[in-house]
Amino acid sequence: MSLKIDRGLFKYDFIDYHAILCVPVDADVKEIRKRYLKIARCLHPDSCAATNNAEKQLASNLLSKLVNPAYEKLSQEKKRTEYMIVMSQMGKRLLQESTSIELTSDVAKNLAGTPHLEHTYKSAIAKIAETQYDSLENLLQVIGLISELNLVYLVRNVSKPAAAPPPTAPVKNHTTPTPTVNQAAPAPPPAQPKEESIAVQYIRRSQELIAKNQLAQAEVELRDALKLEPNNSRCHSLIGMLYLKQNQTTMAKVHLDRALQLDPSDETALEGKRKIEKILGQKPGSAKPVATPSTGVKRSDKSEGGGLFGGLFGGKKK
Known part of the structure; x- marks a missing residue:
């Protein structure tokens, strides 16, 4: 056509x-x-x-x-x-x-x-x-x-x-x-490629906003990108890290998990997951670490769920 x-x-x-x-x-x-x-x-x-x-x-x-x-x-x-x-x-x-x-x-x-x-x-x-x-x-x-x-x-x-x-x-x-206008036209480099996807354009703008610490506007850009490309792992990993930066751990985990489902090798999502594990790992450890140092606290299978998720959902059934 x-x-x-x-x-x-x-x-x-x-x-x-x-x-x-x-x-x-x-x-x-x-x-x-x-x-x-x-x-x-x-x-x-x-x-x-x-x-x-x-x-x-x-x-x-x-x-x-x-x-x-x-x-x-x-x-x-x-x-x-x-x-x-x-x-x-x-x-x-x-x-x-x-x-x-x-x-x-x-x-x-x-x-x-x-x-x-x-x-x-x-x-x-x-x-x-x-x-x-x-x-x-x-x-x-x-x-x-x-x-x-x-x-x-x-x-x-x-x-x-x-x-x-x-x-x-x-x-x-x-x-x-x-x-006069032609002299100013080369100034904005962001619009260079016409063939890049819509999500890439939003990601680029969001990264510029994050660099300026304009997190709310960056979140808007990434959310718009996800509306158009809900299966874009890069968008999920970036918005996950954005939430993590704002201490919204639960929302960060949702998006980082989704990013890794779509792309298990996504470095940004993997880094975010490691940070979440470190954050959540400190919560149960700081509550009762002194009571059971000699017994190995690990509690076989039950504490495998408590290590990463215990801080979110509380103690396991005994």
Whole structure:
């Protein structure tokens, strides 16, 4: 299936990432992230509702070649700022060429003439988003329709940039912003590979947050990754270590055990298990170590369960 789209902004050699995610062109990062997660669950191999291999392959291609790049562009501040500057310039260009613009859908023609631009535009986007990815065969046509709406909105709203406040000043320089942005573009290295899985992207961000000691945000990233890839051992081992760092031993043990079920050689999970055994091994030993030093305390089979788990579940039956 060809992924070429020839309607709306795509017709002018511009990739309309907002249309791919079906979010308004002034959507904030929180709204973009929420929409992306919903689409990713729909298309990801572990949660896709496709009934045959061909549909699953199509869903996977759409996720990797359209949806993931769109989220990468719109979720990172510097890349999004650059993109919104170019989009604003596109709106100015199209305003000059407005007499030659052809709209193919009734909803776009209605938007072009309505006095209630904001309300009509956002209502139409929200309604289309409800079913955008229901039919993958018709998806490109739907994205083209959304891009027509974005085109009309940009042209009518060109007097005020569609971007967030940061791009406002550079937009006034009609020809010079692009070199300025190109100098800043190489700065964020994280978005380098497009082929890495969604979970790897979340893991990378979580590790950056952990390095800054922003543990709550790191936990959010790892939980989002597990929603998409519940059988990712790396995610389980990292979130297990995160809980261990916050002294949440029980939650840490659940995730580290799951990581080792999925990958018995996971070094991070093995290290976490050793730390838990050391923590739990101290609890029963500190309660009654002096009473039975000469009898060998080991108590054959009964204390095998007490060594690691006694601290969690109390004493064994006698």
